Amino acid sequence: MMAGEGVPFDDRGLAYGDGLFETVLVRDGVATLWEAHMARLARGCERLGIAMPSRSALDALPARAGKGLGVLKLTLTRGSGGRGYRLPESPAPRLRWRVTPFAPSPERWWQGVRVRHCRLALGIQPYLAGLKHLNRLENVMARAEWQDPDIAEGLLCDSEGRLVEATSMNLFWRREGRLETPGLTRCGVAGTLRDSLCRRFGIQEVDAAPSVLEGAEAVWLGNAVQGLWPVQRLDDAQGQVVMRWRLGRLHRELQAEAHALLGYPCHAGDAGEQDEDDKA
The missing domain is CATH 3.20.10.10 (D-amino Acid Aminotransferase, subunit A, domain 2)
Structure with missing residues (x-):
């Protein structure tokens, strides 16, 4: 499962790596170490100056994984805009997520x-x-x-x-x-x-x-x-x-x-x- 359309060409995550990601183990719609993942994402948002998505929106994602074992990947970029490396004046962060089936080794x-x-x-x-x-x-x-x-x-x-x-x-x-x-x-x-x-x-x-x-x-x-x-x-x-x-x-x-x-x-x-x- 995947959320969102394709990433625009001018997305700063694509162009400069300007963003963060998390990979979360999900079992039957329940995320493991979820609070730890959210805490690290929050630290990254604070350090980079990117607005953290709402917890209600994030907390709803693991259940979308459905039954079985999967990996939920969250990618958060600063969005588009700015000239070159200069930050956009009014950034609109872009959140993308995907769930893929997973089998450990x-x-x-x-x-x-x-x-x-x-x-x-x-x-x-x-x-x-x-x-x-x-x-x-x-x-x-x-x-x-x-x-x-x-x-x-x-x-x-x-x-x-x-x-x-x-x-x-x-x-x-x-x-x-x-x-x-x-x-x-x-x-x-x-x-x-x-x-x-x-x-x-x-x-x-x-x-x-x-x-x-x-x-x-x-x-x-x-x-x-x-x-x-x-x-x-x-x-x-x-x-x-x-x-x-x-x-x-x-x-x-x-x-x-x-x-x-x-x-x-x-x-x-x-x-x-x-x-x-x-x-x-």
């Missing part, structure tokens, strides 16, 4: 994923850090670095060498008994699942180089649509293995909490999994 939940480091580095721009704005060319080009279907994601650093995120997911790890995630004060997207887990578990936001993962007991990628993927192999940008992890209890504990927030199943554990996580 359970094999990635249970078997874990292989990821790689990306060559591309994210630019540092604190003013936009944390927002889910429409300027995503860096992520597009990073994702273009590999075509191997066995590689699920790529890890991104900023231009000063600090870990930030994956191309479309947030990054978490457990080191010396502490749960940590990259700080996002310079760039990156503050995911709604990330924020929920950070509040619930006191996950520490840290500035760290990629080498921090070599001392991690467990590593995960996650977002509010796909859930939490445990990482079982990390490659460098040339495809050489950097680290391997055996999946075990530590991976499943955080995954269970994340999946409870999203309504996804939890893993009861396999006979082949270790009680303690060891790096292999």
